[in-house]
Amino acid sequence: MLTAMKTILVPIDYSDESQNILAYALELARTISADVIVFHAFFPIMSPPASYNAADVVLALEGGKRRELEQFTHKVKEVVAHTYCLHTSLVTDTATDRRISDFDGVNISCIAKMGGPYEAIKQAIRKYNADLVVMGMQEGEALSQALLGSTTISIMQVSHVPVLALPKGVTFKGLRSVLFAADLNKLPVGADLRLLREFIKATQAKLQVLHLYRTQRQFEEFEAQDALDTLSRNFQGIDYDVSFDLSENVAAGIQKYVREQQADLLVLIPQKHTLFERLLDKSVTGKITAHPLVPLLSLPPGMLQQAADAKEKALSEE
Incomplete structure (x- = not known):
């Protein structure tokens, strides 16, 4: 690792x-x-x-x-x-x-x-x-990306290391603020985020973790303590904050925070979607890359699944 x-x-x-x-x-x-x-x-x-x-x-x-x-x-x-x-x-x-x-x-x-x-x-x-x-990072509507394909997005989906995708014309001006948009409801207790931790350590950036609720019901029902404990365990020694907000349109909500936080980098863990879902433009990653504001750091999608599999195995052995 x-x-x-x-x-x-x-x-x-x-x-x-x-x-x-x-x-x-x-x-x-x-x-x-x-x-x-x-x-x-x-x-x-x-x-x-x-x-x-x-x-x-x-x-x-x-x-x-x-x-x-x-x-x-x-x-x-x-x-x-x-x-x-x-x-x-x-x-x-x-x-x-x-x-x-x-x-x-x-x-x-x-x-x-x-x-x-x-x-x-x-x-x-x-x-x-x-x-x-x-x-x-190619520009254009996410639907076009789904139909035409993108080497960058394809590599994001299979890479076991982070992939940093750069929008057209973006130049390096240092990394002072990094926004990690995460669905904490899907963050396994055993999630291993050391890839992100090491990147933040190397760049000495301030990390902002963002969780967006789609509905008021999600806000009322979500118990965040386990996820917060997981973040605390993973980000020891890292300067980070956690924000919660409500946004029916997750992609728009993320980009709103990018602007407000003046983030130099957005971090996502792409979720696997069926072809049908991608064609219907339900991929948050696809929407973000269609109209990028800042570079996008994609963490390996297998990170969450590996943690979930390990948890399930541990429970079955009890």
């Missing part, structure tokens, strides 16, 4: 937002002293002739794509350094007296693999022991 944020995986597809995504990841990595793996999955333009050794051809293609990725990464590093210097009129970081462009302490690796993005990213998360994945 994760004990520190050590490695950030950044899948790049060379879309218009790729430069911004990598720049954000590099700045975050510098903040939390993590290494960065810049990753690109690709398909060849044409299949090699049958007479060629397939393994050698794949290695050659991956080598060429890796060099392209290294050039792209170098360009982004220069852009980040130039932007920093323009905003601060500094060439060096006064706290460390190091050149901004050096990204001292951030080990950056570039890896290219032939294959489909979804499968390649899934494999890369495990192969390279990633602790966090940083990806782009």
